[in-house]
Amino acid sequence: MNTSEVKGRSLWSDARRRFFQNKAAVAGLIALTLIVLISFIGPFFAVWSNETIDWDVMGSAATLGQPSFASGHYFGTDDLGRDLYSRVLQGTRVSLMVGVIGAGISVLVGTIYGTVAGYVGGRTDQIMMRIVDILMSIPFMFVIILLLVVFGRSIGMLFLGIGLLSWLDMSRIVRGQTLTLKNKEFVEAARATGVSTTTIIRRHIIPNLLGIVAIYATLLVPAMILTESFISFLGLGVQEPLTSWGALISEGAGTIRYDTEWQLIAPLIFFVITLFSFFFIGDGLRDALDPKDR
Amino acid sequence: MSEPILSVRDMKVWFDVRDDEAGGIFPKTKKLKAVDGVSFDLMPGETLGIVGESGCGKSTLARSIIRLVKATSGEAIWMGRDLLKLSDADMLAVRKDIQMIFQDPLASLNPRMTCGEIIAEPLKTHFKGMGKAERREKVSMMLEKVGMDPAQINRYPHEFSGGQCQRIGIARALITNPKLIICDEPVSALDVSVQAQVVNLLMGLQEELGISLLFIAHDLSVVKHISDRIMVLYFGNVVEIGTAQQVIEDPQHEYTQKLIASVPIPDPRKEMERREIRRAKRAAS
Numbered sequence: 001m002n003t004s005e006v007k008g009r010s011l012w013s014d015a016r017r018r019f020f021q022n023k024a025a026v027a028g029l030i031a032l033t034l035i036v037l038i039s040f041i042g043p044f045f046a047v048w049s050n051e052t053i054d055w056d057v058m059g060s061a062a063t064l065g066q067p068s069f070a071s072g073h074y075f076g077t078d079d080l081g082r083d084l085y086s087r088v089l090q091g092t093r094v095s096l097m098v099g100v101i102g103a104g105i106s107v108l109v110g111t112i113y114g115t116v117a118g119y120v121g122g123r124t125d126q127i128m129m130r131i132v133d134i135l136m137s138i139p140f141m142f143v144i145i146l147l148l149v150v151f152g153r154s155i156g157m158l159f160l161g162i163g164l165l166s167w168l169d170m171s172r173i174v175r176g177q178t179l180t181l182k183n184k185e186f187v188e189a190a191r192a193t194g195v196s197t198t199t200i201i202r203r204h205i206i207p208n209l210l211g212i213v214a215i216y217a218t219l220l221v222p223a224m225i226l227t228e229s230f231i232s233f234l235g236l237g238v239q240e241p242l243t244s245w246g247a248l249i250s251e252g253a254g255t256i257r258y259d260t261e262w263q264l265i266a267p268l269i270f271f272v273i274t275l276f277s278f279f280f281i282g283d284g285l286r287d288a289l290d291p292k293d294r
Numbered sequence: 295m296s297e298p299i300l301s302v303r304d305m306k307v308w309f310d311v312r313d314d315e316a317g318g319i320f321p322k323t324k325k326l327k328a329v330d331g332v333s334f335d336l337m338p339g340e341t342l343g344i345v346g347e348s349g350c351g352k353s354t355l356a357r358s359i360i361r362l363v364k365a366t367s368g369e370a371i372w373m374g375r376d377l378l379k380l381s382d383a384d385m386l387a388v389r390k391d392i393q394m395i396f397q398d399p400l401a402s403l404n405p406r407m408t409c410g411e412i413i414a415e416p417l418k419t420h421f422k423g424m425g426k427a428e429r430r431e432k433v434s435m436m437l438e439k440v441g442m443d444p445a446q447i448n449r450y451p452h453e454f455s456g457g458q459c460q461r462i463g464i465a466r467a468l469i470t471n472p473k474l475i476i477c478d479e480p481v482s483a484l485d486v487s488v489q490a491q492v493v494n495l496l497m498g499l500q501e502e503l504g505i506s507l508l509f510i511a512h513d514l515s516v517v518k519h520i521s522d523r524i525m526v527l528y529f530g531n532v533v534e535i536g537t538a539q540q541v542i543e544d545p546q547h548e549y550t551q552k553l554i555a556s557v558p559i560p561d562p563r564k565e566m567e568r569r570e571i572r573r574a575k576r577a578a579s
Contacts, residue, residue: 008408008449185402189466192360193416194389203415207406 015211018288025284028277035274039092048073048083050090051241056081067262075266079255087243088267094155094244095225096274098162102224103217105163110170111213115201117171118178129175132168140165141230148236158237162224173216177209211289218282222275229271245271298335298371299506300359300474305332305368307351307358307530328354330530331368336474341500341507343521343538345514345553351530352510356476359508360392361385390420393467397479399459403451409462410447413437416470436465441495457488461495468499476508481516493520514557518542526550 019025067076067084075084117128144161151157181187182205190200229246231237238244245267252264307329313322329351336342344352357363359370359377370377372388380388393416396402403412413433417424434444440461451459460480467475477496481489497520500507511517517524517538524541526534526549533547545551559565 005445005448009453010408010450011405011452185396185398186404188362189394189396189402189463190404190415191362192389192394193419193466193470194386195415195419199419203407204404208404 015285015288019284022284022287024280025288028280028284031273032277032281035092035270035277036096039089039096042089043086046074046083046086046089048086050082050086050243052083053081067266076260076262078251078263079258079260084248084263084266088248088270091243091245091248091267092270092274094238094242095228095246095271098158098228098244099221099225099278101159102162102166102227103220105159106166106170106220107213107217108167109163110167111174111206111209113167114171114174115178115205115209118175119182119197119201119205121179121182125175129172132171135164136168141227144227144231145234145236148231153236153239155238155242158228158231162227165227166220166224170213170216170220173212174209177212178205181205181208211285215282215286215289218278218285222278225271225275296338299338299373300336300508301334301369301371302355302359303333303369303371305329305355305358305370306366307354307363308366327530329358329365332527332530332532334525334532334535336506336508338473338506339500339504340523341509341521343517343524344508344510344527345512345517345524346527347553348512350527352512352527353478355527356394356478356508356510360389360394360476386420390416390470391473393470393472393475395460395463395467395475395477395480398483399456399463400451402463403459405451408448408450409437409454412451412462413465413469416466420470432469433465436469439468439499440465455488456484457491460484460488460492464492464495464499468503468505471503472505474506474508476510478510479512480509482511482513489516496520514542514554526553 067074073083073085075088077084078087113128113132117125140161143164144158147157147161187200187204190204195203225245228237228244229249232244232246233250235250238247248267249264249271252260252267256264306327309326309328310323311326313324332351332355334342344355346352354363358365358368361377365378368378372392375384375388377385377388403409407415410430410433413436414429417429417432430447434447437444437447442458442461442465446454451462454462463480480496481492484492493516496507499505507520509517509520521538523536524534524538525532526541526547528549534541534545534550536546541550542554545554559568
């Protein structure tokens with residue numbers, strides 16, 4: 001009997017098929033994979049490290065620091081004579097990490113918080129969601145800046161600040177979804193058989209939420225990257241010798257009047273391609289996961 | 295006859311709803327009496343049909359018995375014990391014996407689980423020590439029993455038709471060998487030919503396993519076919535209860551008479567005649 005069992009076609013495999021039919025989403029996925037690969041493999045091909053200063057170039061970056069293969073500065077140098085290729089790759093790693101960790105915190109905390117509030121309902125829900133409302137009403141950019149100023153600039157503090165802000169929207173979205181799911185008959189069926197609340201949340205609610213969560217998380221990664229870039233653009237954020245896209249773009253924008261446009265263009269290209277990729281992937285996921293909405 | 299397996303006494307379920315007529319900043323609430331003092335007995339192996347128009351409290355009554363909805367007052371005596379007063383742990387043990395079948399076949403199955411996982415869920419809940427292989431075997435047997443191919447055990451709900459989904463729902467309800475199954479309009483979402491198949495399946499299984507059924511429906515012809523006795527609800531109250539034959543052929547209450555008169559006859563000529571009579575009556579009055 002077991003030999004003739006038919007394999008099921010799950011909603012996930014359906015979604016995967018639809019996702020890979022979407023050209024923009026697949027292009028985004030490929031571009032993003034390339035950028036991630038370059039940021040990790042690229043340093044092996046670098047001539048200069050991201051901290052070393054090329055003393056010959058220093059001070060005359062506009063004339064000697066141009067992108068060239070001969071000097072080993074593939075993307076040119078910055079004003080201090082540091083290799084932009086190494087710095088951009090290093091900034092890519094930091095920015096992607098900020099995005100992924102920020103979205104990760106938001107998925108973890110937001111999903112659990114939102115499902116509990118939505119499923120338990122009643123007064124618990126009221127209290128939990130009012131806390132979210134209060135936190136949301138605080139201007140978070142201000143809090144992050146304050147945190148960085150008071151406790152010093154460190155990546156840990158940046159993650160803490162971004163983590164504090166990122167899960168609020170997610171918990172609201174998840175709670176709304178949970179409210180519609182918990183009145184579905186299959187949840188009622190589970191309650192009627194006596195399945196415990198935690199098991200219902202784990203087995204019936206969360207798997208049905210994951211589509212929405214995945215979509216929102218992919219759109220959240222670029223939002224996190226933008227937040228970090230903005231903070232770094234203001235001069236807070238990651239500390240030298242580490243850098244990030246925001247910091248690099250800020251430097252590049254500051255020196256553009258000395259004809260060193262490559263200092264802006266190199267990090268900007270990476271930044272823009274990554275953001276577009278994430279948005280296309282998010283779009284593709286949305287189309288793939290709720291086909292009814294198209 | 296023997297002792298009733300379930301006797302419901304003076305069951306009341308009242309909801310607080312917002313009173314839109316009363317003004318004021320804080321919304322005042324009024325009581326919505328969804329179920330207002332319903333009593334009945336259910337014998338072992340018997341089918342009790344519950345009929346009434348939509349919104350008359352049929353589903354609420356059923357849900358209050360297995361505590362999916364909190365009852366305001368009343369008793370539901372299940373084999374000598376009041377279900378409404380049991381502790382959660384005791385209630386869990388009882389839930390093994392009372393299962394439920396739902397109205398919307400597709401919505402009552404989790405779209406992310408395979409049909410095998412869905413049917414196995416009550417087993418996972420009530421027989422925690424059971425091994426995977428044994429569970430799988432039971433599920434396969436149950437699939438066969440409800441007239442499905444056990445080879446489809448790994449398929450997902452969206453790959454089945456409505457009738458097949460309802461069969462999966464029935465398999466899930468039967469897997470723990472329950473003594474009572476509450477059927478909440480199990481066939482109203484299916485088309486007529488599939489309705490007949492599912493009703494006949496239920497009747498066959500009931501005969502084979504000796505289960506009691508609480509069969510909720512608004513379609514009188516289905517209820518008449520399956521029920522031993524019929525209870526008619528109207529705005530949360532019992533207006534009539536009796537054997538199926540008696541309620542259908544000799545309805546005592548005016549509401550029941552109206553309800554029966556509203557059932558369409560599957561014969562266009564007779565239906566036309568009846569419409570003529572009704573029109574004549576209306577013109578006369």
